[in-house]
Amino acid sequence: MRRQTNGDRVWRVMAALTALGAASAWGFGGIEAGPLKIGGALRASYVQGDYAKDDTGGPQRGGNGGDFELDVFRVNLDFEKDGWLGKAEYRWYDGYNFLHTGWAGYESDKLGRIEVGLNRIPFGVGPYGPANSWFFDQHYYVGLSDHMKLGVKYTRGFGALTLDAAYYLRDMPNGAGTSADSARYSYAVVDEDAGDIPGAYQDTHQLNARAVYAVEKLKTDIGLSAQWSRLEAQDERAADSDAYAVSAHAKSTFGPVGVMLQLTRYDFDPEYRETAEGVRPCADLINMGAYDFAWPVASRGLIPSVAVSYTIREPVSWIDSITFYNDYSVIVKDGSDANGGFNDSAMNVTGMAIARGNWTIYVDYAISSGNYFVGDEGDDYGDGETYGSASVGDFGANRNDEWNGRFNINFGYYF
Secondary structure, eight states: OOOOOSSTTHHHHHHHHHHHHHHHHHTOOOEEETTEEEEEEEEEEEEEESOOOOSSOSOBTTBTTOEEEEEEEEEEEEEEETTEEEEEEEEEETTEEEEEEEEEEEEETTTEEEEEEEEEOOOSSSTTOSOOSTTOOTTGGGTOSSOEEEEEEEEEEETTEEEEEEEEEEEOOOOBSSSSSOOSSSOEEOSOOBTTBOOOEEEEEEEEEEEEEEEGGGTEEEEEEEEEEEEEEOSTTEEOEEEEEEEEEEEEEETTEEEEEEEEEEEEOOEEOOOTTSOOOOTTEEEEEETTEEEEEESEEEEEEEEEEEEEEOSSTTOSEEEEEEEEEEEEEOOEETTEEOOOEEEEEEEEEEEETTEEEEEEEEEEESOTTSOOTTOBOOTTSOGGGOBOOSSSOOTTOOOEEEEEEEEEEEO
């Protein structure tokens, strides 16, 4: 992820915190006009962790008491009448913005549910992957959870069995930002160069299938997911190829205890051509982007993930619930380049989510070797050198293989 600077955006953070307090005081809960509801969210974070510290002396991620930062402002439109459905969501971040969701559909007990437009792919244990925290898990960062694409999704229940099938023409459109193709929410293959890996692909014509069976005696939903897509070359630096992912997953609820398990194999298969200098880029890396920043990701790997939680309802009169959790996931990579094998990218998040009325507050401590969101000590993007010589904690080579920590409190008001 693009590193955030400190100091020059203080007024935006203060405005966000002021708006959060005002919304809470007024009890604003959105606007309803017949079947249409207008809502949204405003979120800000407090961050303190293993980040490089500058010499300004002001509050910042790496020291001097930590830093408050604007997270996101979003507006939601929801429509529901006589089985007809619709949903739209637009998001503004600090310096970039984009359409997150935009679909129309229909649902009935007899016919099932259909969504047409920019919707979430059916893959894995749930919409946000096997995760409880604000950080999600490593599936998200290779485009395999909470991923929005443009296409058609159909869902139908048959007793204890729920089936999903989907076709996607293309990925979510690029929004407004400074990057070439990465002003977007979901991590995706992008047509944007990064390091010495060409941004020569777009992910198109994707097929998804998911089956989930509810085993009532075990209080567990067991599922299988699969997807295939075409990697369409955007210029002469690459040839058309394809990508796939398969996953086994389970979600259990035992009273206040929740357990989510997922094991996924994914494989993007880029076919880069030799450059004019006779060099062929590393096929074990492919450029993916989100949040207005692109960087190479391991093009194939195995992702085991486990998330456990414990929820207490109304521990006190002024709190609706507190959920304690621990999420662990790792990208086990197959790849290597001229400098040797890639290091795996692991992340563990311990935290709690506090809910009260329209408020949700995540209090997390994350440690990771190879996640853009968690620390940047030891990272060196090469200063103009090739990607292979850069020492970076990321989802690609993770060359420095250094563990960093981040304490994060995310304050969210949803209306």
